[in-house]
Amino acid sequence: xxxxxxxxxxxxxxxxxxxxxxxxxxxxxxxxxxxxxxxxxxxxxxxxxxxxxxxxxxxxxxxxxxxxxxxxxxxxxxxxxxxxxxxxxxxxxxxxxxxxxxxxxxxx
Amino acid sequence: xxxxxxxxxxxxxxxxxxxxxxxxxxxxxxxxxxxxxxxxxxxxxxxxxxxxxxxxxxxxxxxxxxxxxxxxxxxxxxxxxxxxxxxxxxxxxxxxxxxxxxxxxxxxxxxxxx
Numbered sequence: 001x002x003x004x005x006x007x008x009x010x011x012x013x014x015x016x017x018x019x020x021x022x023x024x025x026x027x028x029x030x031x032x033x034x035x036x037x038x039x040x041x042x043x044x045x046x047x048x049x050x051x052x053x054x055x056x057x058x059x060x061x062x063x064x065x066x067x068x069x070x071x072x073x074x075x076x077x078x079x080x081x082x083x084x085x086x087x088x089x090x091x092x093x094x095x096x097x098x099x100x101x102x103x104x105x106x107x108x
Numbered sequence: 109x110x111x112x113x114x115x116x117x118x119x120x121x122x123x124x125x126x127x128x129x130x131x132x133x134x135x136x137x138x139x140x141x142x143x144x145x146x147x148x149x150x151x152x153x154x155x156x157x158x159x160x161x162x163x164x165x166x167x168x169x170x171x172x173x174x175x176x177x178x179x180x181x182x183x184x185x186x187x188x189x190x191x192x193x194x195x196x197x198x199x200x201x202x203x204x205x206x207x208x209x210x211x212x213x214x215x216x217x218x219x220x221x222x
Binding site: 098 | 112143150151152153198200210211212213214215216
């Protein structure tokens with residue numbers, strides 16, 4: 001199994017950057033690193049994904065370690081609406097294994 | 109609007125009464141899948157489908173059936189529901205089969221089996 005390890009919970013202040021870490025030491029060369037989030041009472045929502053290089057989109061940035069054994073999701077300015085459970089997932093042959101994720105709390 | 113829809117959103121039923129949860133996507137995606145979400149266990153895949161008439165088991169397929177007769181629809185069938193199938197169910201679809209596919213999730217169906 002392609003396994004990831006994330007902290008159970010993190011807190012952030014509104015309008016400050018948030019760095020959500022993920023360890024994936026068993027990653028294989030063809031695994032993509034995906035991040036999803038789940039807001040309360042909603043289905044998971046795609047955030048970002050990458051393979052080797054750092055990636056940016058309108059929601060977040062993804063920083064991938066050179067050895068690919070860890071990655072960090074960066075929310076540049078957290079808002080109250082970013083409070084959610086964030087999942088780091090290794091995508092292997094369409095197989096997505098969700099872990100427990102990190103529950104992000106954003107304080108006003 | 110591009111979306112994945114599920115019906116019903118909430119369902120309370122009794123043990124043994126067959127039920128179907130429908131899932132439909134309007135994005136012409138090849139890949140569709142079903143997950144269940146339980147407290148402390150996260151999201152677990154039940155079944156997935158790579159294309160029409162192609163389905164395969166996920167991690168927890170026991171007690172469930174699926175069919176994929178049309179590209180847009182992927183119903184989840186519980187022939188004889190039991191209380192341990194009480195859960196929150198999500199359908200998802202993806203435009204790409206392979207490593208980089210981004211999955212779009214439906215809003216969820218909360219099922220209670222008494």
